[in-house]
Amino acid sequence: MPKGYAPMKISFQVATPEVDTPLLPSAQGALGGNLRVLSDLGYEGVDLSLRKPRDLDLDAIRKEVEKNSLEVSSIHTAAIGFQDSVWLCHPDEAIRKEGMDRLKGSLDVAAFFGVGATVGTFRGRLSEGEEHERSLGWMRDAIREGSDYAAEKGARILFEPQHRHRYGNNFIYNAQEGVAFVEEINSPGLGLMLDTFHMNIEDVSFSRSIVDAKDHLGHMHISDSNRLYPGAGHVPFREIIDTLRAIDYEEFLAIQVRMPPDFQTSAALGIANLRSLL
Template identity: 25%
Template sequence: MNALGVHALVWAGSTSPAEVEQAVRSTKEAGYDLLEFSLHDGLTMDTAHARTTLEQAGLQVACSRGLAPDADVSSEDPAVVARGAQLLSKSLEITAAIGGTMFAGALYSAFGKAAAPLSTAGRNNVIAVLRDLAKQAAEHDITLMLEICNRYETNVINTAHDALLLADDIGADNVKIHLDTYHMNIEEADMVRPVHEVGDRLGYVHIGENHRGYLGSGHIDFTAFFHALADIDYTGPITFESFSSAVVAPGLSNDLAIWRNLWSDGADLAKHAHTYLVNGLSAARHP
C-alpha cells in the first residue's frame, strides 16, 4: 500500500551523474519504490540525466533540503529571507525537472541550534515564503512536506502540533505534514498520538532509528508507530533514512552532525530496512 523509499545518502554522498546512477541501481536492487535525494549539496545535479535514469529504473523520486544561516527564511533580515526563498524556488524546479512530486524537509529554516526562540516577524516571513512556494509547487503538481525537526536543528516547528498550526497559517492544500521517527523520538511524548493528530494531513514519513543506524538496533517503538499509521489508513510514501560517516555529503553530513560510523555496508543496511518495513507494516495491518 505504501511506496517504500530510501535516502540516497545510504548509497552516495553527491548527486554527480555517476553517483546518481549508483544510487538508482542500488535502490532498485534493494527492492525499493522510491529514491529521495537531498538537494542540500545538489543544486548542480544533471536533471535530464537523473530523470532518465530514474524513469528507466521505474523509481519514484522525492527531494528534500534544509537551509543555511545566510538563507534562512525564518530570519528577520529581508536579504537573508530573499536568498532562502530563491534557494527554495531553485530546489523546487530541480524536483520538478527530475520528475518529483514531493519536496520535503526543513523548508522553513536553517539547520542548527538557534540562539533564541522564533520571533513573530521570523514566523511571518516563513509563512509568506512558503505561501509563494506552495503556489509555485502547485504549477508542477508538487506537494510541500513540512518535516518536523528537533529543537537542536530548528526553532520553527518541533512537534506535530507546531507543524499543523504552521500549515494552517500557510493555508495551501498542497502543504502536508512530514513525520520523522528520529525527531519524534526526541520531541514527542509517544509515537502514536502525533500520527493520530496529523491524520489525513500526513503526506510523507521518514523512518529512522534513535541513533540513525540499523532499524531495530535502537529503542524506538516502531510497532506502535506502524499501528498508528494503520489506524489513520496512511497510504503515502515511507522512506528509510540513515546516516553514517561511511558516506559523506560535505554540507549535509556536517549540518546533521554525522560523526560516527554506524554502518559501512549500505546495501546490507538498506535490504535489512526494506525487510523490516515490509514485515512491520504488514503485521500492523493484521493485528
C-alpha cells in the same frame, strides 16, 4: 501484509551529485551506483536530496531512476543550508532571497517528478530577543510564498517538525505544532512530513501524532532512535505501521539514516526490518 491493505512502498534518501556534506544523512557520491544498490535490495523509490536545483539535468536523473526500476518519492532540501548556509528565515535579506529562489527551484524539481518537497532544517531559525517577532514574520512569509508557488506548479511543501536540539531548531517541534502551522498558512501547496527520529524525542505518542496529522500527512521519514536503520534502536515501528494503516496512509516510508558501518549494510538492514512489518 494484512488482507485488504494497500502496501506501503519503501524508499531511501540519496543525494544528487552536487551535494557533498557530512551533515546530511543521505547516500552521497555516484548517483547511478547508489540507485543500483537500492534497486538490487528491493527498494521502490528514492528521496532525492539536492543543493542547486536549477543546475540539475532532470531528464538524465529521471532516466537513471527509471533504469533502476525506482521512482522519486520526494525532494529533500536540507543540503542547501548545510553546504551553502542558505536559509529561508535569516536576518540577511540576500540570504532569504537566495533561499526562496532555491525553494522555488526545488519545487520545480518536485513538480517535474510529481512529488512534494520537504522543508526541515532549510527553514532556518527564528531570531532571539527584539528580532523574534520580525523573524517569525520572515518564516511565515517564506512558507506562505513557497506554498502558493507550489500550488501553482502542482507540487507541495512538506513541512517537517524537528526536535529542539537539531542544529539549533527553535520553530515547530512536534506533529501538533506542525498541524497548527499548516492550518494557519492554509494553502493547498503545504502539507506535513513526520520523521520518527524527531518524533521519538518530541512527541508524546507516535500513534496520537500520526492520527492528529492525518489530514495533512504527505510523507514519512524513517529512522530509529539513534538515527540508524530501523531495528537498530527502540522506536516502536509496529505501532507506527499499524497507525499509518489505520489512517489509510499510502505514501512512501523513506529511510533517512546515518550509515555506519556503510551505505549498503544500512540500506539492506533497513529494508529487511521494515519490510517484515508490512
